[in-house]
Amino acid sequence: MKTHCWVRASDSDFTGPLPRPRSGHTAVNIGKSKTVFFGGLVDKKFLNDVTVYDIDNNMWFQPECTGSGSDGNVGPSPRAFHIAVAIDCHMFIFGGRSGGNRLGDFWVLDTDIWQWSELTSFGDLPSSRDFAAASAVGNSKIVMYGGWDGKKWLSDVYVLDTISLEWTELSVTGTVPPPRCGHSITMIEKRLLMYGGRGGGGPIMGDLWALKGLIKEENEAPGWTQLKLPGQAPSPRCGHTISSGGPYLMLFGGHGTGGWLSRYDIYYNDCVVLDRVSVQWTRLPTSNEPPAARAYHSMNSVGSRYLLFGGFDGKSTYGDLWWLVPEDDPIAKRLTTSPSELIPEINATMAAKEDQIEGSAFSELQKRLEISNLLSNPENIMNEMEDKELIKLASRIGGEEASSDMRAVQALRDHWMKSAPQSISLKELGPLLHDYKRFITRHHIGKLGCKLELADSGFRGKDAFRFCHVKSASQLRMSEIPNLLAEYKELLSSTGIGLTD
DSSP states (O other), X not given: OOOEEEEEOOGGGOBSOOOOOOBSOEEXXXXXXXXXXXXXXXXXXXXXXXXXXXXXXXXXXXXXXXXXXXXXXXXXXXXXXXXXXXXXXXXXXXXXXXTTEEEEEEEEEETTTTEEEEOOOEESOOOXXXXXXXXXXXXXXXXXXXXXXXSSEEEEEEEEETTTTEEEEOOOBSOOOOOEESOEEEEETTEEEEEEEEETTSOEEEEEEEEEOOSGGGOOOOEEEEEOOOBOOOXXXXXXXXXXXXXXXXXXXXXXXXXXXXXXXXXXXXXXEEETTTTEEEEOOBSSOOOOOOBSOEEEEETTEEEEEOOBOSSOBOOOEEEEEETTSGGGGGSOOOHHHHHHHHHHHHHHHHHHTTTSHHHHHHHHHXXXXXXXXXXXXXXXXXXXXXXXXXXXXXXXXXXXXXXXXXXXXXXXXXXXXXXXOHHHHHHHHHHHHHHHHIIIIIIXXXXXXXXXXXXXXXXXXXXXXXXXXXXXXXXXHHHHHHHHHHHHHHHOOOTTO
């Protein structure tokens, strides 16, 4: 199995508006051309927007959907923790939660013409529920298991014929898994695999089950079998994802419990693989730190890559996008390298320039901080009016109140001073990192001059600011953003740079 790398997605990977932070949403692949995201929850607000990642063009867009349901509104009502399954070009939606209400309505989105239809279904209709799990069976059926109806955990199995729109409750003989919600199910060839979830009474489970009898041609009576596979099985969890890619099933994230005194406080960011060839669990070898731990996120296979989005860690709702790629993937080249590895590369491109400024305050600052790449062009970062990315963002944040570019920049800095780490968007990270380096350069050169009396300035040396080596925002990890923002605020306060600078 190849070693993989986690790489935070950068603005240059995509065009178009990125999805807003959320958890409890769904994301389904429509063939190999697009991934469709729907709904979710952020700050107690339930969503019903549709956002699409166009894989072929690396573009995000929000389609203008048409169609209405019984309430006259376009598309399903806002919700989270629903199920979504793709059959050909259609995305089927069932259930979920809105506020304290469990939903039992049934919708389909035609992604060729972006039209919603509320469906009148027939047969054995499932009860309203959230935190259920579902999977496609072939190209015309959907199987759904379990969930929570507001009063009890469920262990029923329903099969939907997407042509006749008839639901059938499957009669399963023999041993039945304990009721649960927040689990995952995935159809692998002729078997439905189910893992984990939260069981009746609250325990988090780590059991793996297989359901046979879903394929008519097999003429098998439906029945569950609990599987005990060798290898490094994942810890018990719910709210995780399982994505299918080649011969592997990739499990990521979720949350568990730390016991009676600290229930539901353990969130995971590990990758565990179920190898369909050797039929065993194994840990995915990764060469760097993973994204922050989370549950109720989405993770979709995109060719040989996986795209992670959103989720919740008990405190914060995420809006970050991450790639999980083989280490030979071109995206992996963006990974942060160590300072010792950076020096030859930077020296090769800066040799002539550093010769010219040898003995200057900038060169002295680099030596004192042991920084090889504070800036590839110190003149540009010293002058914010030359930073086009900063000006563009500042104009958007400052709005009509900003009467000049400098006032817009000041409004942006005030915005960052008041911002919490989780509210910083992907598009803000690049300008924030540049401004961070700008303040280091300006304060410790512009204010102190060539003598660079670090001790007198209260500057703490090369360990004071930990992100001088970071070449671009794409190399930042989610867990580093709070520290970067805190150091930025410290710099902004100490420099006192204002409108007159």
